[in-house]
Amino acid sequence: MNNTQVPFLDLIAPHVELEDELVESFRTALRCAQFIGGSALGNFEKNFAAYHDVAECVGAASGTDALLLALLAGGVKPGETVLTTSNTFIATAEAISQAGAMPEFIDIDEETCNLSPAKLRTYLESCSRDASGRSVSCRTGSPITAVLPVHLYGQMADMDAIEEIAAEFGLQVYEDACQAHGAEYFSRRLNRWRKAGSVGRAAAFSFYPGKNLGACGEGGAVTTQDAELAVRARMLRDHGQSRKYYHELVGFNGRLDAIQAGILDIKLKHLPEWTRLRCEAAARYDANFKNSPQVVTPVVPAWAKPVYHLYVVRVQERDEVQAKLGAAGIGTGIHYPVPIHLQNAYSSLGYCAGDLPVTERCVPELLSLPMFPQITEEQQNKVVEATVQATDAVLSRP
Ligand SMILES: Cc1ncc(COP(=O)(O)O)c(C=O)c1O
DSSP states (O other): OOOOOOSSSOSSHHHTTTTTHHHOOOOOOOOHHHOOHHHHHHHHHHHHHHHOOOSSSEEESSSSHHHHHHHHTOOOOTTOOEEEEEOOTTTHHHHHHHHOOOOOOBBBOOOOOOOHHHHHHHHHHHHOOTTSSSOOOOTTSSSEEEOBBGGGGGOOOHHHHHHHHHHHHOOOOHHHHHHHOOOOEETTTTTEEEEETSSSSSEEEEEOSSSSSSSSSSOEEEEEEEEEEEHHHHHHBTTEEEEEEESSSOOOOOOOOOHHHHHHEEEEEHHHHOOOHHEEEEEEEHHHHTTOTSSOEEEOTTTTOOSSSSSEETTTHHHHHHHHHHHHTTTTTTTTTOOOOSSSGGGOOOOOOTHHHHHHHHGGGGEEEOOOOTTTTTHHHHHHHHHHHHHHHHHTTO
16 A cells, blocks of 8 residues: 655656647647757757756757767866765766776765765865876875866855865866756955856756756756867767768767757746745744654755755664654655765776765665655655654654
8 A cells, every 4th residue: 555645756747737838849849840959959058057057958868968978079088086075976986987998986075965065175285296296096096187066955065265276286076967957156365156067167957857947758968168178078979970971089878868858848947936846844843843853854055046856864773763664754865875986986096985974874864755846845744744753753762
């Protein structure tokens, strides 16, 4: 028997709401048989770029491909080391590996779970330099050429501080904005708000169905201010060709198909409203958990405007709390159960438990509560009541 009272995510409601428009766009694609490239792709790329205050958007087959395209088009080379975080979806590290580089993990900030600029600086200061002045990783023995912060859960990393350190140590900055469509931060340096995807040399977004802007299938995009980088990304996603069958680069098939682009363009118009609803839902959770200190709600620095792809709390005995919530019909998620540095896939990097103490302290306590634009106040009240009960029960155990 399905006793779901509150799902973790409702992917049906937004599609039912837009069904006529979405079907119409599918019909248009069928009737002109323009499945790859064409005006649907071009229009979406233009509109997505405008939404993120960037000059260029290059549609991609997935967020993972977008990350790979960003790194390759930006010039990350085989044998280099790229710094990132470990409490993220594995695709962040996979893209670095697929570019032929090596990921190395910097510990996170305990409050935001994003890359810690302080840890980044300390680490880089501890590294030796090669003949051309580049920092050399003690772990991989190779030059550190880039840093790839992740705007985790839809909240931007401290990009002012990261950019400053990157400039000092000669690193390129890329953004994993796969969870951060429309997120912003206030740059104290520039005295203005900046959007995710507009800060680094290039950024990657995912349109996986459950994302804030999701396709009805797979999709992703690279954003950049650099027109030449965008030209390379466009070639690389299309077998490196500049025109049909003339291949300038060794690329791959990483294209966003036209049907998904058409669907995404329709949904993009609703993104500001969906984001507003997510923020309202987050504010209700924050207020309702205020008197329950055993549920640690997300910390949002004054300079950040998150878009709440996920609403992640910290609780003791997380797995038990999650089981109790499941029994009460509340869907939850864990993002992510095992940090990448301790995944078997990356055992060759030689990390051990204890290497990233803050990450390892946070990971077992993180619990993602139901979060989607259509969530109702009544559903949230149930989530809050069940979470408080579950955490009280766990804490009051002798
Ligand atoms: C932080 C992060 N990076 C990368 C990706 C990869 O995106 P995709 O699943 O579209 O390949 C995701 C998506 O889950 C993600 O959350």
